[in-house]
Amino acid sequence: MKSKIYLLFLLVALGACKKSTSTSSGGTTTSSASVTALNCSAASFSALATVNVAYSGTATVGYTGGNAVAYTAGTAISSTGVTGLTATLVAGTLASGAGNLSYTITGTPTTTGTATFPVTFGGQTCSFALTVSAATTSTCTGTQIEQLVCAANTFLGSLSTSQQASTVLAYSQTNAIKWSNLPCGSSCRVGIQFSTLSAAQLAYAKLVVAKAMGTQSGTGYSQVMQILAADDVLGTQQSGYSSGTYFISFLGTPSTTGTWQLQFGGHHLAVNLTFKAGVVAGASPFFIGVEPKTWTSSGTTYAPLAANQSAMLAILSSMSTTELATAKLSATFSDVLLGPGSDGKFPASKLGIKASTLTTAQKTLILNAIKLWVQNVDDASATSLLSTYTTELDNTYISYSGNTTLANNADYIRIDGPSVWIEFVCQSGVVYKNEIHYHSVYRDHTRDYGGSFSF
Known part of the structure; x- marks a missing residue:
């Protein structure tokens, strides 16, 4: 009788172990690896695909809600629509929060059009698409x-x-x-x-x-x-x-x-x-x-400026009551101050709280926010700009108007440095009238338009 009970226990244990990993079209991952959303619609590719030309490149697919768990390489996913290509998940470790998955894509596309790759990962499913174009005489390499x-x-x-x-x-x-x-x-x-x-x-x-x-x-x-x-x-x-x-x-x-x-x-x-x-x-x-x-x-949630809003909110949330009082602006802003048609119209004096009076942790939050706007260029140029803004950080000012939650109409925050200028404002919806939407602008006191024009 005891041997039968032991055998039954062993079979149950083996069954549980068998379920500890799961295989999906995104690859084989531990069952605990999970994300809250995959952003297939914004997938980026390292190379252009051309019909009847061997392709070797990488697709980068963003995710949110990662739980910092390692995952193994996936199995090949065949393209649909345009056939002849396969995508394979590269092994890695999820970030705690937002990050990227990488897929290696190889093969030779058979026709022009769209090669679609359905992927499943961490409990989420979506499809990313690679455009396959007609043959050209140009292959882009170099710097x-x-x-x-x-x-x-x-x-x-x-x-x-x-x-x-x-x-x-x-x-x-x-x-x-x-x-x-x-x-x-x-x-x-x-x-x-x-x-x-x-x-x-x-x-x-x-x-x-x-x-x-x-x-x-x-x-x-x-x-x-x-x-x-x-x-x-x-x-x-x-x-x-x-x-x-x-x-x-x-x-x-x-x-x-x-x-x-x-x-x-x-x-x-x-x-x-x-x-x-x-x-x-x-x-x-x-x-x-x-x-x-x-x-x-299609089951995927998009929020293009959510990270920008969260980064600005983190700055305000880090401030004490006294610091917020210093940063508070008396004016109300229904939109950004330096939008289209306002070139060169930077305020004559800086308002708010000076970053030099804040803690190292608070300064890091400011740089984290600036980085999200500066990454609108190639990675090397973004790094160079961020280095300049880091050097100037102590002479950079933070100010806000409205509520500190950045969730209501006319809630506004500004970063104003010797060079960098960033505004973020909440507005009532135009089409979705019962919702808030966002406006933001990044400028540079000396580098707008490459410093080519005087205003």
């Missing part, structure tokens, strides 16, 4: 700026003569400052509209943006693609909003030696990156906003 210029030339090479004329414009102050966060189409910005491009042309345009903006999930290219997706959500509620109503232009000819500006924007977005002699001379003005501030699509 970051060389790859960017190559991507720009590839995009321009796919356009007709008239389309090129709409895309490459004179490098002038008049063109440089013509941007807006409003849904005003071509009346308030320059360039060629996304909705007029073919699928291949659109893929090339997005590759330019991806090469110019950082590789981090949730910032840079990943963030702006989610802002475009938010406009598609708005379009389901009210006409006039669409990811197709965004514009891209080159002010001056893209090169590794000259001066030129990449401008990309539309509703709630303005990217202005200025290049001089092969380096980023200015990453601002940079406007980001979003409505709705969060939504769910």
Whole structure:
């Protein structure tokens, strides 16, 4: 009898052990590895895919709610739609919170179109898509700026003569400052509209943006693609909003030696990156906003500016009652102060609490927040800018207006340093009238538009 009981106990134990790991289309992971959301729609790729050309690259898929558990490499996932490719999860360890999964993609795509990879990981499922374009004569290699210029030339090479004329414009102050966060189409910005491009042309345009903006999930290219997706959500509620109503232009000819500006924007977005002699001379003005501030699509929840709001909130939450009283502004702000049309209009004096009076931990929170905006450029340029802002941190001021929760209409916070300027404000919804949405702008006192113009 005792031997039977022992055998039964052993079988139950073996069954429990067998269930301790789970195999999914995302790979084999421990059952305790979990995330709260996968962000497949903002997946970024290390290389462009071309039909009938062997592909070897990496897909980066962001996640939130990671629980710091290690996971093993996955099994190959075959692409659907465009076939011939496989994606395989790279082994790693989840961050505690937000992070990235990496998938190696190999194979040879058989047709043009979209190669879709359905993945399941940590209890979440989504699909990311890689655009496969027609063959071109250009393969982009070299330094970051060389790859960017190559991507720009590839995009321009796919356009007709008239389309090129709409895309490459004179490098002038008049063109440089013509941007807006409003849904005003071509009346308030320059360039060629996304909705007029073919699928291949659109893929090339997005590759330019991806090469110019950082590789981090949730910032840079990943963030702006989610802002475009938010406009598609708005379009389901009210006409006039669409990811197709965004514009891209080159002010001056893209090169590794000259001066030129990449401008990309539309509703709630303005990217202005200025290049001089092969380096980023200015990453601002940079406007980001979003409505709705969060939504769910195909089981995945998106919140493009949630990290920005959380980072600013962390700064205010760290302050004592006395510190908050010093940081409080008397004015009320219904929008950012230095939005479109306000170039060079920085306040004559700095207001709020000086960072030099704060603790080391509080200073770290300020730098963590600044980093989220500065990562709108390639990683090396972002690191350089952040180094400058770190050096100037003690002479940087924090101020706010409204409530410290950053959750109500007219709640506002500002970071104002010798160089860096960041504003973040809450507004009542325009389409989703019962919800709050966000506006934010990043500027630099001396580096806006690469310091090329006087205001």
